Amino acid sequence: MEERPILAVLGAGSWGTALAALAARNQVPTRLWGRDASALNAMAASHRNRRYLPDVELPSELVYEADLAAALRGAQVVLIVVPSHAFASMLEDIEPWLEPGARIAWATKGFEPGTGRFLHELVAARFPGRPAAVVTGPSFAREVAAGMPSAVTVHSDDDAFAHELAVLLHAPNFRAYSGSDVLGAELGGAMKNVLAVATGVADGMELGLNARAGLITRGMNEMLRLGVALGARPETLMGLAGLGDLVLTCTGDLSRNRRLGLALGRGQGIAEAVREIGQVVESVLTADEVVRLATKHELDLPISSGVRAVLHGEVTPAEGLKLLMGRQQKPEYPKGLFGPF
Numbered sequence: 166m167e168e169r170p171i172l173a174v175l176g177a178g179s180w181g182t183a184l185a186a187l188a189a190r191n192q193v194p195t196r197l198w199g200r201d202a203s204a205l206n207a208m209a210a211s212h213r214n215r216r217y218l219p220d221v222e223l224p225s226e227l228v229y230e231a232d233l234a235a236a237l238r239g240a241q242v243v244l245i246v247v248p249s250h251a252f253a254s255m256l257e258d259i260e261p262w263l264e265p266g267a268r269i270a271w272a273t274k275g276f277e278p279g280t281g282r283f284l285h286e287l288v289a290a291r292f293p294g295r296p297a298a299v300v301t302g303p304s305f306a307r308e309v310a311a312g313m314p315s316a317v318t319v320h321s322d323d324d325a326f327a328h329e330l331a332v333l334l335h336a337p338n339f340r341a342y343s344g345s346d347v348l349g350a351e352l353g354g355a356m357k358n359v360l361a362v363a364t365g366v367a368d369g370m371e372l373g374l375n376a377r378a379g380l381i382t383r384g385m386n387e388m389l390r391l392g393v394a395l396g397a398r399p400e401t402l403m404g405l406a407g408l409g410d411l412v413l414t415c416t417g418d419l420s421r422n423r424r425l426g427l428a429l430g431r432g433q434g435i436a437e438a439v440r441e442i443g444q445v446v447e448s449v450l451t452a453d454e455v456v457r458l459a460t461k462h463e464l465d466l467p468i469s470s471g472v473r474a475v476l477h478g479e480v481t482p483a484e485g486l487k488l489l490m491g492r493q494q495k496p497e498y499p500k501g502l503f504g505p506f
Contacts, residue, residue, distance in 0.1 A: 169193045170241035172333065175233075175255060177205060178444070179217035179306035180272060181246030184334070186310055189227040193333050196240065202231035217444075221310040237262040242270065242330065244300070248445040249275025249355075252284055256291050268296040268326050270319075274354035275447045276454035285347045296326040299347055300334070301354040302405035303413035305420075309339065316340040318405045320350040342405065349397030353388060353407030358422040358448040359455050360384035361414040362472045365426020366482045380468060381415050386498075387466040391455070394462040422448040429475060430482050452476055467492060 169192060174185040177199025185197040199205050208214055209229040212222055230236040237243065237259060247255050252273050263269075269288055277287060288297045302317030309315050317334070319341055321327035331341040344350065363384065367376045385408060392402045401407060414420045418427075425446050428438035439446050452473040459466045471485040480488070 169333065170329075171196070171239050172242045172244060173198060173230075173236045173240035174244045174246060175236070175259070176246035177201070177208070177214065177229075178246065179214070179310075181244075182208075182214045182218055182223070183221075183306040183310035184244060184246060184272060184300070185227055186221070186223050187336060187339060188333060189224040191333065191336055192226075194228075195226070196228045196230045196236045198230050198233060198236035205229040205231045218307060218310050221307070223310075233258060234262045237264070237267070240264060240267055242268050242333070245269070245271040245273060247273060249273055249284065249447060250278050250445075250450060253277055253287055256287060260291065263292075268298070268323075268330075270298040270300060270321075270326075270330055272300040274301060274351075274358065275451050276355055278450045278454070281454040281457045283348060283351050285351060296323040297321060297347075298323070298326050298330050299350050299354070300330070300341075301350050301410065303409040305413070305417060307419060312338050314338045316342065316405055316409070318342040318344055318350060320344045320347045320401075320406070322347060344401060344404075344406075346398045346401040348395060349392055349401030350406040352392050352395065352397050353402050353410055355447070355451050356388050356391070356455055356469070357407070357411040357414045358446075359452045359469050359472050360388070360411060361420050361422035362426040362429070362448045362452070362476070363468050364415040365420075365423040365428075366430040366472075366475065367426075367486075368423075369427040369430020370482060370486070372486075377415070381411065384415070384468050385411060387469055390464055391459060391462070391466065394464060395458070421446045425449075435476060435478070448472070449476055 171194045172188050173196045174181050175198045177197055185195050189195040245255055298319050298321035300319050304315045304317050319327050319331040327343040331343040334341040364377050364380045388402050421442050421444055424442055425438050455469045456473045467489055471489055474480045475482055475485050
């Protein structure tokens with residue numbers, strides 16, 4: 166077998182652990198780094214991530230490294246899997262230790278809080294000219310770690326790197342496709358979190374399956390409209406990075422964002438709901454950035470705007486629903502499926 170590059174996975178939460186385990190099982194020399202040294206030591210001793218994936222046995226080949234410099238030493242591919250609010254600082258932390266020829270990838274979904282910048286913009290600004298890729302798609306960490314069938318897509322401006330990373334991840338029960346629309350792939354992965362809150366709210370209010378289907382479909386419309394305005398390819402958003410991730414996150418109760426919506430729809434407060442979920446809920450920050458982008462491009466995205474208003478306590482879920490259902494009748498696609506919208 167051809168020698169495989171050393172992979173450093175940065176972030177030992179559920180998704181980082183799942184991807185590191187997948188790569189290690191694929192005979193990729195893999196190091197998993199996390200900020201909590203004691204948690205990593207416990208994982209090395211038990212071959213389990215007791216906090217995030219307690220029921221999954223991790224491969225013996227996986228190496229755990231609490232020292233960032235050691236984790237990056239000799240690593241040709243670096244895969245960042247931290248929450249979006251920590252992404253910029255992670256890039257800053259790795260800069261002194263990156264190997265000259267190392268390629269950077271991330272499986273983080275969201276925007277930079279406060280600026281709305283896409284994560285690939287942060288990578289390009291700090292590491293100009295270095296091959297970079299995003300891994301995204303409909304994939305719950307627990308199912309990937311357990312070896313259940315899943316499919317993702319890897320997008321990069323560098324076709325060779327997209328293919329290389331997809332091959333490293335591709336496995337009998339894990340299909341990894343590749344593409345070159347980084348912006349579209351990132352938009353789908355971020356925006357679906359906001360829309361999952363909307364469907365969760367509807368289900369929490371017991372509004373029925375018709376309402377859920379309508380929200381998913383019209384949410385897809387909002388994703389396409391914003392994508393076209395930003396220059397994303399519609400086929401990217403109709404694929405795994407957009408529609409696939411949207412359906413999974415809106416219907417699967419493993420989704421933290423859907424669970425947040427369910428709690429809000431049942432009358433629970435947002436602070437209590439986030440505390441009970443116990444992990445980062447990306448939609449709370451992402452909703453602000455989606456609405457910011459929509460305003461910049463003069464787009465009316467009623468579902469996304471409604472979610473933002475609910476998350477900020479400006480309206481109750483019931484009031485948000487009333488506003489949404491009271492909108493004026495209009496054609497579904499007044500200027501065709503792929504715009505201009």
